[in-house]
Amino acid sequence: MRIILLGAPGAGKGTMAKLLEKMDGTVQISTGDILRSEVKDRTLLGKEAKSYIDRGDLVPDSVIMGIMERRLKKPDVQIGFSLDGFPRTIPQAEALDALLVKLNIRLDLVANLDVPRNVILDRLATRRTCSNPSCQEIYNLKSNPPATNGTCRKCGSPVSQREDETAEAIMKRLDVYDEKTAPLIGYYAKKGMLLTIQEMNTDDVANAIKEGIAIKK
Protein backbone atom coordinates (compact mmCIF):
# COMPACT_ATOMS: atom_id res chain seq x y z
CA MET A 1 0.00 0.00 0.00
CA ARG A 2 1.02 3.60 -0.58
CA ILE A 3 -0.77 5.89 1.85
CA ILE A 4 -0.61 9.17 3.74
CA LEU A 5 -1.46 9.09 7.45
CA LEU A 6 -3.02 12.40 8.35
CA GLY A 7 -3.96 13.49 11.87
CA ALA A 8 -3.02 15.72 14.79
CA PRO A 9 0.03 14.91 16.95
CA GLY A 10 -1.03 12.01 19.17
CA ALA A 11 -3.71 10.76 16.76
CA GLY A 12 -1.79 7.49 16.39
CA LYS A 13 -0.04 7.95 13.01
CA GLY A 14 3.31 6.59 14.21
CA THR A 15 1.75 3.65 16.03
CA MET A 16 -0.30 2.79 12.94
CA ALA A 17 2.70 3.14 10.59
CA LYS A 18 4.71 0.78 12.78
CA LEU A 19 1.84 -1.73 12.92
CA LEU A 20 1.46 -1.70 9.11
CA GLU A 21 5.21 -2.22 8.78
CA LYS A 22 4.96 -5.31 11.00
CA MET A 23 1.86 -6.59 9.18
CA ASP A 24 3.00 -6.48 5.57
CA GLY A 25 6.30 -4.64 5.32
CA THR A 26 4.77 -1.26 4.41
CA VAL A 27 7.73 1.08 5.02
CA GLN A 28 7.14 3.81 7.62
CA ILE A 29 8.41 7.17 6.38
CA SER A 30 8.24 9.55 9.32
CA THR A 31 9.66 13.03 8.79
CA GLY A 32 9.64 13.50 12.58
CA ASP A 33 11.76 10.34 13.10
CA ILE A 34 14.16 11.39 10.32
CA LEU A 35 14.53 14.88 11.81
CA ARG A 36 15.05 13.57 15.38
CA SER A 37 17.73 11.21 14.09
CA GLU A 38 19.48 14.15 12.32
CA VAL A 39 19.28 16.19 15.56
CA LYS A 40 20.83 13.32 17.59
CA ASP A 41 23.64 12.98 15.02
CA ARG A 42 24.20 16.77 15.14
CA THR A 43 24.20 17.04 11.34
CA LEU A 44 23.85 20.42 9.61
CA LEU A 45 20.21 19.60 8.85
CA GLY A 46 19.65 18.53 12.47
CA LYS A 47 21.12 21.76 13.80
CA GLU A 48 18.86 23.79 11.51
CA ALA A 49 15.75 21.78 12.47
CA LYS A 50 16.28 21.59 16.25
CA SER A 51 15.02 25.03 17.24
CA TYR A 52 11.83 24.61 15.18
CA ILE A 53 11.14 21.17 16.65
CA ASP A 54 11.84 22.21 20.26
CA ARG A 55 9.34 25.06 20.14
CA GLY A 56 6.71 22.99 18.31
CA ASP A 57 6.97 24.90 15.03
CA LEU A 58 7.16 23.39 11.57
CA VAL A 59 10.53 22.97 9.90
CA PRO A 60 10.60 24.98 6.61
CA ASP A 61 8.92 23.28 3.64
CA SER A 62 12.10 23.46 1.51
CA VAL A 63 14.05 21.42 4.10
CA ILE A 64 11.28 18.84 4.36
CA MET A 65 10.91 18.47 0.59
CA GLY A 66 14.66 17.80 0.27
CA ILE A 67 14.36 15.02 2.86
CA MET A 68 11.30 13.51 1.16
CA GLU A 69 12.74 13.56 -2.34
CA ARG A 70 15.84 11.68 -1.13
CA ARG A 71 13.72 9.22 0.89
CA LEU A 72 11.18 8.44 -1.83
CA LYS A 73 14.00 7.62 -4.28
CA LYS A 74 15.26 4.77 -2.08
CA PRO A 75 14.48 1.28 -3.46
CA ASP A 76 12.63 0.04 -0.35
CA VAL A 77 9.62 2.26 -1.15
CA GLN A 78 8.75 -0.22 -3.94
CA ILE A 79 7.32 -2.50 -1.22
CA GLY A 80 4.83 0.21 -0.29
CA PHE A 81 4.98 3.01 2.28
CA SER A 82 3.03 5.10 4.74
CA LEU A 83 3.84 8.79 5.05
CA ASP A 84 3.67 9.62 8.75
CA GLY A 85 3.71 13.34 9.57
CA PHE A 86 4.09 14.47 5.97
CA PRO A 87 2.69 16.47 4.23
CA ARG A 88 1.86 19.00 6.94
CA THR A 89 1.09 22.11 4.88
CA ILE A 90 -0.71 22.82 1.61
CA PRO A 91 2.59 23.78 -0.12
CA GLN A 92 4.09 20.44 1.00
CA ALA A 93 1.04 18.59 -0.39
CA GLU A 94 1.36 20.42 -3.72
CA ALA A 95 5.09 19.71 -3.87
CA LEU A 96 4.37 16.05 -3.03
CA ASP A 97 1.88 15.83 -5.92
CA ALA A 98 4.59 17.04 -8.31
CA LEU A 99 7.22 14.72 -6.78
CA LEU A 100 4.96 11.67 -7.10
CA VAL A 101 4.30 12.47 -10.77
CA LYS A 102 8.06 12.82 -11.30
CA LEU A 103 8.78 9.48 -9.58
CA ASN A 104 5.77 7.79 -11.23
CA ILE A 105 4.22 6.79 -7.89
CA ARG A 106 0.44 6.63 -7.35
CA LEU A 107 -1.02 6.98 -3.84
CA ASP A 108 -3.80 4.60 -2.79
CA LEU A 109 -5.38 6.57 0.03
CA VAL A 110 -5.12 9.39 2.56
CA ALA A 111 -6.23 8.08 5.97
CA ASN A 112 -7.35 10.86 8.28
CA LEU A 113 -7.12 9.63 11.89
CA ASP A 114 -9.78 11.70 13.64
CA VAL A 115 -9.33 11.49 17.41
CA PRO A 116 -11.05 13.75 20.02
CA ARG A 117 -8.83 16.47 21.51
CA ASN A 118 -9.17 15.20 25.11
CA VAL A 119 -7.87 11.76 24.06
CA ILE A 120 -4.97 13.39 22.19
CA LEU A 121 -3.93 15.50 25.18
CA ASP A 122 -3.98 12.46 27.45
CA ARG A 123 -2.02 10.36 24.95
CA LEU A 124 0.67 13.01 24.44
CA ALA A 125 1.16 13.50 28.19
CA THR A 126 1.61 9.75 28.71
CA ARG A 127 3.56 8.99 25.52
CA ARG A 128 7.18 7.87 25.79
CA THR A 129 9.56 7.23 22.90
CA CYS A 130 12.65 5.04 22.58
CA SER A 131 15.74 7.28 22.54
CA ASN A 132 17.55 5.09 19.98
CA PRO A 133 17.29 7.07 16.68
CA SER A 134 17.05 3.92 14.59
CA CYS A 135 14.26 2.45 16.76
CA GLN A 136 12.01 5.26 18.11
CA GLU A 137 9.43 2.71 19.30
CA ILE A 138 6.39 4.42 20.83
CA TYR A 139 5.09 3.58 24.31
CA ASN A 140 2.23 4.78 26.49
CA LEU A 141 2.57 4.72 30.28
CA LYS A 142 -1.05 3.54 30.64
CA SER A 143 -1.84 1.31 27.67
CA ASN A 144 1.56 0.11 26.41
CA PRO A 145 4.30 0.70 29.02
CA PRO A 146 8.04 0.20 28.40
CA ALA A 147 9.98 -2.45 30.38
CA THR A 148 9.84 -1.97 34.18
CA ASN A 149 13.35 -0.44 34.23
CA GLY A 150 12.21 2.24 31.74
CA THR A 151 13.88 0.71 28.70
CA CYS A 152 12.62 -0.16 25.22
CA ARG A 153 11.19 -3.68 24.95
CA LYS A 154 12.43 -3.85 21.37
CA CYS A 155 16.05 -2.63 21.56
CA GLY A 156 16.80 -2.07 25.29
CA SER A 157 17.65 1.65 24.98
CA PRO A 158 16.28 4.15 27.53
CA VAL A 159 12.73 5.34 26.87
CA SER A 160 12.02 9.02 27.52
CA GLN A 161 9.57 11.86 26.97
CA ARG A 162 10.28 13.80 23.77
CA GLU A 163 11.60 17.34 24.30
CA ASP A 164 8.69 18.72 22.25
CA GLU A 165 6.18 17.01 24.55
CA THR A 166 6.19 19.57 27.33
CA ALA A 167 2.72 21.07 27.97
CA GLU A 168 3.73 24.30 26.22
CA ALA A 169 5.16 22.66 23.09
CA ILE A 170 2.16 20.31 22.87
CA MET A 171 -0.29 23.25 22.84
CA LYS A 172 1.80 24.96 20.19
CA ARG A 173 1.92 21.80 18.02
CA LEU A 174 -1.85 21.43 18.23
CA ASP A 175 -2.34 25.09 17.23
CA VAL A 176 0.04 24.60 14.30
CA TYR A 177 -1.90 21.48 13.30
CA ASP A 178 -5.23 23.37 13.32
CA GLU A 179 -3.84 26.26 11.33
CA LYS A 180 -1.49 24.61 8.82
CA THR A 181 -2.23 20.88 8.60
CA ALA A 182 -6.01 20.53 9.09
CA PRO A 183 -6.65 22.27 5.70
CA LEU A 184 -5.15 19.15 4.06
CA ILE A 185 -8.35 17.29 4.98
CA GLY A 186 -10.28 19.44 2.48
CA TYR A 187 -7.41 19.29 -0.03
CA TYR A 188 -7.49 15.47 -0.20
CA ALA A 189 -11.29 15.22 0.14
CA LYS A 190 -11.59 17.29 -3.06
CA LYS A 191 -9.29 14.84 -4.83
CA GLY A 192 -11.51 11.94 -3.66
CA MET A 193 -8.59 10.36 -1.78
CA LEU A 194 -9.67 10.92 1.82
CA LEU A 195 -10.91 8.31 4.27
CA THR A 196 -11.72 9.65 7.75
CA ILE A 197 -11.36 7.02 10.47
CA GLN A 198 -12.71 7.55 13.97
CA GLU A 199 -11.79 4.12 15.38
CA MET A 200 -9.52 4.12 18.46
CA ASN A 201 -8.33 0.53 18.46
CA THR A 202 -5.22 0.09 16.30
CA ASP A 203 -6.41 -3.18 14.69
CA ASP A 204 -9.71 -1.52 13.76
CA VAL A 205 -7.86 1.41 12.20
CA ALA A 206 -5.63 -0.96 10.20
CA ASN A 207 -8.68 -2.87 8.95
CA ALA A 208 -10.46 0.36 7.97
CA ILE A 209 -7.39 1.40 5.96
CA LYS A 210 -7.22 -1.95 4.15
CA GLU A 211 -10.96 -1.88 3.38
CA GLY A 212 -10.70 1.73 2.20
CA ILE A 213 -7.93 0.80 -0.23
CA ALA A 214 -9.85 -2.26 -1.50
CA ILE A 215 -12.95 -0.12 -2.18
CA LYS A 216 -10.95 2.55 -4.03
CA LYS A 217 -9.24 -0.04 -6.31
Ligand code: AMP
Ligand atom coordinates in the same frame (compact mmCIF):
# COMPACT_ATOMS: atom_id res chain seq x y z
P1 AMP B 1 6.26 14.42 14.60
O1 AMP B 1 7.14 13.36 15.17
O2 AMP B 1 5.65 14.05 13.28
O3 AMP B 1 5.23 14.92 15.60
O4 AMP B 1 7.21 15.67 14.28
C1 AMP B 1 7.94 16.32 15.29
C2 AMP B 1 8.36 17.69 14.81
O5 AMP B 1 9.19 17.57 13.64
C3 AMP B 1 7.23 18.61 14.39
O6 AMP B 1 6.63 19.28 15.47
C4 AMP B 1 7.95 19.57 13.45
O7 AMP B 1 8.74 20.50 14.15
C5 AMP B 1 8.90 18.63 12.71
N1 AMP B 1 8.27 18.04 11.51
C6 AMP B 1 7.98 16.72 11.30
N2 AMP B 1 7.43 16.54 10.09
C7 AMP B 1 7.34 17.77 9.52
C8 AMP B 1 6.84 18.25 8.28
N3 AMP B 1 6.29 17.44 7.36
N4 AMP B 1 6.92 19.59 8.04
C9 AMP B 1 7.48 20.43 8.92
N5 AMP B 1 7.95 20.05 10.12
C10 AMP B 1 7.90 18.73 10.42
